[in-house]
Amino acid sequence: MSTVAPRVPPVADEEASPEARELFGAARELLGFVSNFTRTAAHAPELARWVVPLIAAVQRGGPDAELEPRVKELAILRTSSLNRCSF
Amino acid sequence: MDGAHAHSGGLGQARAPWDPLGPGLTGCLALVPRSARWLVPALLLALGGGERSRIDPRARTLALLRVACVERSPYWRVRLERTADSLGIGPEEVEVVESDDWELTPALEPRERAAVLWADRVARRLARRDRRAHDEVRRWFDDEGFVELTLAASLTVMACRLANALRLEDSSEASGFPSPVPTELLRSWSGQMFDGSLFSRAAHPRSGSP
Numbered sequence: 312m313s314t315v316a317p318r319v320p321p322v323a324d325e326e327a328s329p330e331a332r333e334l335f336g337a338a339r340e341l342l343g344f345v346s347n348f349t350r351t352a353a354h355a356p357e358l359a360r361w362v363v364p365l366i367a368a369v370q371r372g373g374p375d376a377e378l379e380p381r382v383k384e385l386a387i388l389r390t391s392s393l394n395r396c397s398f
Numbered sequence: 399m400d401g402a403h404a405h406s407g408g409l410g411q412a413r414a415p416w417d418p419l420g421p422g423l424t425g426c427l428a429l430v431p432r433s434a435r436w437l438v439p440a441l442l443l444a445l446g447g448g449e450r451s452r453i454d455p456r457a458r459t460l461a462l463l464r465v466a467c468v469e470r471s472p473y474w475r476v477r478l479e480r481t482a483d484s485l486g487i488g489p490e491e492v493e494v495v496e497s498d499d500w501e502l503t504p505a506l507e508p509r510e511r512a513a514v515l516w517a518d519r520v521a522r523r524l525a526r527r528d529r530r531a532h533d534e535v536r537r538w539f540d541d542e543g544f545v546e547l548t549l550a551a552s553l554t555v556m557a558c559r560l561a562n563a564l565r566l567e568d569s570s571e572a573s574g575f576p577s578p579v580p581t582e583l584l585r586s587w588s589g590q591m592f593d594g595s596l597f598s599r600a601a602h603p604r605s606g607s608p
Contacts, residue, residue, distance in 0.1 A: 315526070318532060318544075319541050319544060319545055320541075351545060352545065352549060354541045354542050354544075354545035354546075355452075355542055355545045355546035355549055357443060357448040357449075357450050357451070357546075358440065358443050358444065358448070358546060358549050358550070359549070361436050361437075361439040361440035361443065362436075362440050362549060362553070364436045365433065365436035365437050365440050368432050368433045368435075368436055369433050375432050376432065377429075377430050377432065377433075394523065395523070
């Protein structure tokens with residue numbers, strides 16, 4: 312667990328703009344929760360609107376997924392490790 | 399940038415308005431439409447900025463050129479150099495940003511230099527711990543601008559690695575990006591992605607232009 316403070320405060324539900332609320336709703340639908348990544352990206356909603364579903368599409372499996380879940384997860388783990396990203 | 403709307407089609411096709419990311423890339427993305435329908439608009443907004451962007455086109459293009467340089471991506475360097483040209487950024491300024499002298503040159507405004515500095519640190523994976531770069535960029539960008547710049551630089555890193563890994567070749571007909579990307583144009587492109595017509599044309603380039 313990182314002890315480094317975030318550089319930008321994540322947007323909380325109660326302070327979210329209508330556009331950010333829409334984004335949070337989509338994230339809950341796609342992922343089941345709103346991550347701190349989504350809450351931080353919500354500061355730039357014009358871009359976040361496409362980036363958040365992109366990450367869900369790339370990382371999550373599904374009936375129309377291009378890769379099987381095990382191979383995808385191994386690739387994600389290796390990439391995160393090489394990029395030293397514990398998130 | 400009028401000419402930017404008429405990007406070259408992939409796979410040797412004549413100029414067409416439906417291939418915003420240039421030759422080769424859309425054809426590859428057609429193989430993964432589930433991700434690509436989100437990736438294409440995200441990349442376009444990262445590279446060109448949207449109508450509500452907090453980063454001016456000049457600072458954005460210079461910063462992302464630096465990313466393409468750090469990532470050693472000839473594909474995106476050429477595309478961004480063309481964007482720079484369309485924005486009136488001179489070849490000598492491009493040369494400076496692509497060299498090791500960019501931190502010293504008086505050619506860049508302080509806000510532009512801060513954007514280039516932060517993008518450089520993101521590309522080099524130093525942004526997490528570089529306090530000086532963070533302090534400098536935050537002098538010029540508020541939360542919204544800072545997050546947008548970080549997202550744009552990160553997506554450009556991804557685009558560079560994608561182009562390098564797939565060995566995408568640039569085409570001399572490919573133009574730069576519209577900067578900012580007009581909302582109507584983005585809507586039109588994303589509509590074609592969601593109804594599948596963009597990708598079916600990329601996969602079958604001889605089937606006619608839109």
